[in-house]
Amino acid sequence: xxxxxxxxxxxxxxxxxxxxxxxxxxxxxxxxxxxxxxxxxxxxxxxxxxxxxxxxxxxxxxxxxxxxxxxxxxxxxxxxxxxxxxxxxxxxxxxxxxxxxxxxxxxxxxxxxxxxxxxxxxxxxxxxxxxxxxxxxxxxxxxxxxxxxxxxxxxxxxxxxxxxxxxxxxxxxxxxxxxxxxxxxxxxxxxxxxxxxxxxxxxxxxxxxxxxxxxxxxxxxxxxxxxxxxxxxxxxxxxxxxxxxxxxxxxxxxxxxxxxxxxxxxxxxxxxxxxxxxxxxxxxxxxxxxxxx
Numbered sequence: 001x002x003x004x005x006x007x008x009x010x011x012x013x014x015x016x017x018x019x020x021x022x023x024x025x026x027x028x029x030x031x032x033x034x035x036x037x038x039x040x041x042x043x044x045x046x047x048x049x050x051x052x053x054x055x056x057x058x059x060x061x062x063x064x065x066x067x068x069x070x071x072x073x074x075x076x077x078x079x080x081x082x083x084x085x086x087x088x089x090x091x092x093x094x095x096x097x098x099x100x101x102x103x104x105x106x107x108x109x110x111x112x113x114x115x116x117x118x119x120x121x122x123x124x125x126x127x128x129x130x131x132x133x134x135x136x137x138x139x140x141x142x143x144x145x146x147x148x149x150x151x152x153x154x155x156x157x158x159x160x161x162x163x164x165x166x167x168x169x170x171x172x173x174x175x176x177x178x179x180x181x182x183x184x185x186x187x188x189x190x191x192x193x194x195x196x197x198x199x200x201x202x203x204x205x206x207x208x209x210x211x212x213x214x215x216x217x218x219x220x221x222x223x224x225x226x227x228x229x230x231x232x233x234x235x236x237x238x239x240x241x242x243x244x245x246x247x248x249x250x251x252x253x254x255x256x257x258x259x260x261x262x263x264x265x266x267x268x269x270x271x272x273x274x275x276x277x278x279x280x281x282x283x284x285x286x287x288x289x290x291x292x293x
Contacts (some may be wrong), residue, residue: 001064005033008061011050025128072133076275088111090126090138091118094200095224095265098245103288107281114277123198127152130268136278137269139285144201149268155282156266157289160242162206163253167233177255181210187217187228187235206238206260227251265289 003021007028010016017025036043043057053061076085091100104116117124119135123143129153152269164183166172172182184207187209191199207214217235219225223246230237231250240263241253267282274282 001035001068003028003063004035005061005068007032007044007051008053011052013046013051027032053074066259068134069213073275076277084275085113085275086115086117087281088117088119088129088135089281090129090135090140091120092139092265093120093139094243094246095141096139102177103284104252105286106288110279111283113279116281122195127268130270136275137267139265140262140268141265142268143198144205151271152268153271154262154266154268155286157285158242159262159264160240162256162260162263163239163241163244164256165227165230165237165247165251165253166252167231167240167254170236172254173252175254177257179257180207180260181212182239183236183256184212184214186215188214189218189220189229189235189237189268190214190223191218191223191226192219195221203238206256209258 003016003023006016006020007013010020011031013032014025017023017028021028022026023244032044037160038127039060041056042054043060044051045054067124093100096103100118107114119129121129121138123140126138126140127149130138139157141150164172164178164186166186172178188203193200203214218229220229223239223243226237227246229235231248239253242263242265244253247253267285269278269282
């Protein structure tokens with residue numbers, strides 16, 4: 001079934017053999033023929049350069065994927081019973097850095113036989129990892145597009161106010177809040193669009209109510225670079241007070257008015273029943289993160 005799914009997705013036996021399955025092409029072709037013989041119908045139509053699904057093959061593909069997911073869950077459950085389970089979690093250190101040590105200690109006490117592996121991946125890879133089973137869950141800020149998490153389940157952990165980060169020497173530093181109309185006139189330090197493709201969407205949503213558009217003067221490939229540039233007085237940045245623990249006395253966080261929609265951080269998982277290990281991690285996270293205030 002794994003071989004069949006790989007060939008159906010690649011639409012090419014040779015590429016599936018060499019790029020995805022790492023087996024010899026004749027062996028793969030023989031396995032597919034054996035599967036068709038066992039099922040009793042033709043699943044793939046073959047041409048000189050590619051293959052395509054028959055109507056029966058399309059129906060079989062959907063069921064095959066479901067069976068493979070069930071088999072993966074069965075393996076995880078068996079390993080949990082045997083005390084050999086690993087839990088793979090997509091992490092976002094900016095949001096979790098302050099509380100993750102406490103969370104991991106609590107989880108280790110509750111599930112001493114489960115090893116937690118944290119993966120600091122980009123948002124898109126985290127979501128793909130949850131979908132294909134590489135990750136059992138991931139901690140993310142949900143996307144603005146509602147359908148981006150279709151087929152998945154999201155549980156909120158905490159939220160924070162959107163704010164403007166300014167240098168402690170900035171003229172605005174003595175204030176507690178600033179209007180969006182004033183903020184948009186400041187030079188903005190932003191994240192690289194190539195690495196954070198969703199960031200421009202958030203900027204556009206925040207400044208949608210004013211005619212002027214933000215003037216980006218620098219882009220960085222991570223938040224550390226953004227915060228350093230802000231502290232140096234090279235510009236301001238849109239962020240959240242939920243991450244203010246990363247600031248030092250060189251940066252001040254100002255509330256924006258009118259207040260934009262709060263930044264929500266939560267856990268994304270597949271829909272349906274979670275493994276005991278994943279379910280316990282979610283429960284521990286819900287207890288730990290409210291401490292962020």
